Amino acid sequence: MRHRWLTASGAALVAGAMAFAAPAVAAPAAPEPQGGGGGGGGDDGLDRRDRRELMRWANDTWASFVAMTDEETGLPADNIEGDLDTGTRSGYTSPTNIGGYLWSTVVADELDIISHGEALRRMRQTLRTLNEMERHEPSGFFYNWYDEATGEKLTAFPNGETIYPFLSSVDNGWLTAALMVVRNEEPSLRRAADRLLDDQDYGWFYDPTFRGPDRPGLLFGGIFVDTPPDTQCANLGPAPGANGGEGSEEEVWLTCHHYDLLNSEPRIASYIGISRGEIPREHYFAGYRTFPATCDWDWAEQQPSGFDAEHLGQPVFEGSYTYRGMQIVPTWGGSMFEELMPDLFVPEADWAPNSWGVNHPLAVRAHIEHGLEETGYGYWGFSPASHPFGGYSEWGVDAIGMQNEGYPSDVERTNWDGGFGDCRPAANPDPDWGDGVVTPHAAFLALPYAPQETMSNLRGIEDELEAYGPGGFYDAVAVHSGQSAERYLSLDQGMIMGALGNVLGDGVLHDAFTRGDVREHIRPLLALETFSAGEG
Template sequence: MTANISRRTLLAATGTAALVGTAVPAYGGTTSPADQLKGGWKPDRHDKALVGRWARDTWRSLVAMTDEKTGLPADNIGASVTDPVRSQYTSPTNIGGYLWSTVVARELGIISPHESLRRLTQTLTTMTKVDHHEPSGMYFNWYDEATGEVRYVDPDGTRPITPFVSSVDNGWFAAALMVVRNAEPRVRRLADGLLGKMNFAYYYNPDARPGVGAGLMRGGFFETSPPDEETDKGNHAGTGPDVYYRKFHYDTCNTEARIAPYIGIALGQVPREHYFATYRTFPESCDWSWVEQRPVGVTRNYLGIDVFEGSYAYRGMRLVPSWGGDMFESLMPDLFVPEGTWAKRSWAVNHPLTVRAHIEHGLKEAKYGYWGFSPASNPKGGYSVYGVDAIGMDPNGYPSDLEATNFDAGFEGCRDGVNPTPAYGDGVVTPHAAFLAMQYAPRQAIDNLAKIESRLKAYAGGGFYDSVAVKSGLIAKRYLSLDQAMVMGAIGNVFGNDVIRRNFSRGAVERRVKPLIAMEQFTAGLD
């Protein structure tokens, strides 16, 4: 259950809070993993004041990123929110994140309904004018936030690129449109005008898994053939000219990319059987011994499709892994689809266990004193992936420290591990990961974030910086649009009465997605 506080309370909340300790509660018994983590938590006035300040400062960074004429947010800015240096590029995901953050800011009383309407109208109007792939209604990967023009040079400015049409990027933009049209009826016509043209059938390849009974979603396509990449020419939607598909498919279930098929299924553009064509884990045979560990599970049948319900072991838990073991892949779709409520035997078990794994890795296994790991800015410069390696399928691992320490326990009976008991170094925590966990471990998340602010000093006028290394104290002093939007979305759900979920999940999403995910049973749980 989420907390519901008034807009006035958050608007008036100021100052810091005297927070309780950071002890992780004991696990076990018959209550659910989510209940065990929450421990009957209810926000007190200190929680409301503290999180209210975090929300206002985070919103300040998003305003600083956003071009005043186009209403498009930059991908990132540096440390200053008063004199921001914008990145000169943005994506459909970033634009969507700004839209849903505007809804949250209004819900929490940070901005007025009038300002919210103005900002939403400005951004949506710009999006009606930008170049895009018109037959599918989908948007290209990179735009200049100051002009709305498609970029033909990569974000680093080092090489020419062929504009790409990404399924997951367009999924997040469509998700934002679905939130906005319900949250603000006065822009519904604009939002529906954009959403109504988007056809996710362009990404669905029915032949990606022969003999399974359903196909997979493509990573995306090019409108024109790229000179430096082999592609598959075709058109899965059957309307408009052929496109040039990138050969990559999303073949695992626990990934942020599941937002695109959720929307495609809700809109009647992707068959619901697709959901069960993705892997929970790869098979347990030695043919797949290159992945992180050997799964254990059973095979169940849903909608005529056999699904191996595999899970990974970690510290007394069994859970369905993501690719990298990071919070973003597992929990970002849950900001929109109420998976923890609708899928009682699958995501409602898995999500809190993912959170618990992050807490135990940070506090008990690696002993960083902090937790929350997700792809983010590298404190040494650039961008890197972070996660809890043991709960990801990637054999190279999403590490949790600057040293890129790799955990490898082997694939039982097939491959010996090379580093089953690693010594961890300078851990890198990413605040947005702890915010994503707030739905399932609010007390622990708030206390963890309060320490990141007060002790690690990874906080300034635009909210939490993107990441911090806990031993060296190195801080990635910049703000990323997507990461700040995840912070706003998480606060909006926990402290704003599920504002993102309740506006996204109305109508066709509930009718078509809820019964689909409700039928599944993972083998996740406590050993």
């Protein structure tokens, strides 16, 4: 049953990989990334001094995970204060946080930050707790929030705020990715990881009916097992894509929203579901590269350009946005982690030289130019993270995000608006930028594509902005006021450790995640496409 989708169009995929549909116009050539692109091996543009500094940052970042993680359960807290006082652990954790800790433990072992024995002990403890935690048994997936000290499912945060238990497709995707890394990297833990993996069915998150009978479907945002607080935003019914596409027997509340953009972090769940045979491979071409260029979509950030193509029988508008002489396939908010977090596990630039291999280095360059040239912040790297003045917020390069209000790059939340061609005039094409907020994890994600720019940027954040503590770089810093968010988040520290593992550990996450089904089914799929991204 699990491999039902894999046999549906295998012949078409093999044929398509050899000769995909030609675009209506030629795509511009991609700039060459400075580093290895895939992050594993080869000349990565780093010298010995750089590597020593990266190792120091890796050791300090790992210290934050040690402080965040409960000694009895092996579960990390969502966040901890900058002094690493264990009494400031958040009191809650998520599947993504737990996944980040697991893959960071693999990296810490690979980089000899901890002994192999300690790594095994830590991962074994976490897997044991995961096996005992309450899950949604029909789908095998974990709920959104747990107590890191007990492993119990939470129905309220420590501040009393109510939690409605929810199965998130993207959060479970990151935990699944980590379990796949563990099972492939450490044979002695394979059976324990497989007990968790074998229970999962990504068909629960797949809606094959959303775009009608002739088009592949999209992923739901997730599932409420019980009645959600707002039934206007969820539909009661069986998950239609579960159990090999035959549908579930249990009724659940499915979110009304779907993930309909390719360039966003939920594609990790798509990769997993396709590789496991629980989602059809055509689904990869169901999401928008950009929304259409017609005036019906003029609420979006800008009017895209591009060409029409066809892959595996699916029509695709290969759209892109214009930014400072570059054509870039945008994310929703213009943030780095939307663009590059899946790249920590799938070497997208290497496997897809005509699509991600073009777009990733351009997105990095856009962040660099936005921070250094367009705004004059002097630093760069923008991604959702802590707010330096309290709370949590989204940060990004507004112009390369599709959301019309965008993810801002400054405390003032300045909104760039370049209009939508003849459909809508520009409202704010040349804004005055304020107190920019840079997020160090975003710069670490850029290491394979701009190693020397990244090193210079991070050195300045540490030495000049002094946004550094006992657990490594603080989560965010406002560049003009110098105000830091002096805390550490498991999610963001996990991205830092993942990036360092690939760069210093010869692609350890890439190798472990893609072994077997992922390499067999995802690599030829990504090779089919040519984006309209490029220079000029």
